[in-house]
Amino acid sequence: MDALSMRWRDTVFAHWPVEPSVVESRLPADLTVATYDGQAWLSVVTFQMGGVRPRGLPASLSFPEANLRTYVEPAAGGERGVYFFTLDAADMLAVALARVTTRLPYHRATMSLRAHDGSVTVQSYRPGIDGNPASHIDVTCRPDGDPRTAEPGSLDEFLAENYRFYTDEWPILVGKIAHEPWPLETATLEVRANTLFEACGFEHPAGKPLVHYAKEVGVTAELPWPLR
Template identity: 30%
Template sequence: MHEAFSHITHRTAPLPDIPWIMAQTWSHVLFMHWPVNAVQLQRFLPEELTVDTYEGTAWIGLVTFQVQETKFRSLLPLQFLRPFPQLNIRTYVQHKGIPAVYFFSLDVTHLPSILGARTLYGLPFRKADMSFSSQTAYFFQSSCVTKEKREELDISYTPVSVGYIAEPGAFEHWTIERYALFTKRLNKLFLSCIHHTPWKLQEAKADIQFNTAASFLPRSLFIKEPIAHFADRKEAVFFPPQKA
């Protein structure tokens, strides 16, 4: 049994009764969140999903990290996969009482990940030019061209507090402690679950040099500094999608 299953009481969605199929290790994770009008955001979601809100406000999240390791169940890590950066644009939804994540896009440099995730999960992965480095701070750059639009993100970030586990009811618990995601393909809604131990978070400072990511939203939403959190490392296991 994977060591993550020694912690299950913290889950905010039911644990699937099917075997997990893949594990990934993420590092240097940055969560950035901005408030957005729930009605405005709802029109970008599949009709079956309802935008979730925290104290009446919906949130858009930009999450950057390094994928350090990928392995399939009962197999050794895929040694030919070097670490690669990833940028996820997401929001938070509810369906049949399950709090979950909905991804607008997931950008990576790694083509096999794009093909695999699109095929298995129906997730909107995109190919992007990206770079990541670590010095006195973490530096992340991404550029993705789609539908004649260029979405770019250029940031540096650093943790600024001691580590802690978010308490239920706190904003960071509501946004980050989610263990399900919904996708829609071929006019059918699917639920996919993940599992990992609770996030150990630190408050973070994000210095945004340039941001045209999430181009479907007004740029005025991103004028304010985001609420930012950092996590050093997390290993997660993935379950196959099921019809919701």
């Protein structure tokens, strides 16, 4: 049963390839890194969470979010999904509720997301947490293609079309989301600041990211349950 409905707007995906060992060493024992052509990926994803409404409640929330994630599979077999190293959001109530109901590593950040002249600018600052350094994001995404859905079996599908998320141990929880396929557009990304990797204990990956943009998608989510 769906516990939450929302709309994700102005989503910016920035994906960097990394060696699988970079990710594997940071995962719980019951999860293994998912790869595409032998490569693991770390992704920074930013978007506006709109109309976030828990089931049965008339009120809704709206706020920007930025997360750092990778792609995993259960070691014992199961569906590929997302594992988050951090999720930074600009709403204190949403952060508190998400940490309790999903056990995802949400943190309060000062954020803005502004659509202007066909581009999207995202700015975020999160103070240092648990001995980790502060994080700072300041980027502008400029879409430059027509919306399309990812081809089955493609790298775009591997990175974008994930409908499970997994949490840390004690025990690992798995959550399920549902939405129509992403209307992906190619895009360029101007990066003035991005220290999200360092704030999560990673070296910043080398090279330019693979960038996608999606205007809007409606999403429903279930409450997570134990993996085993």
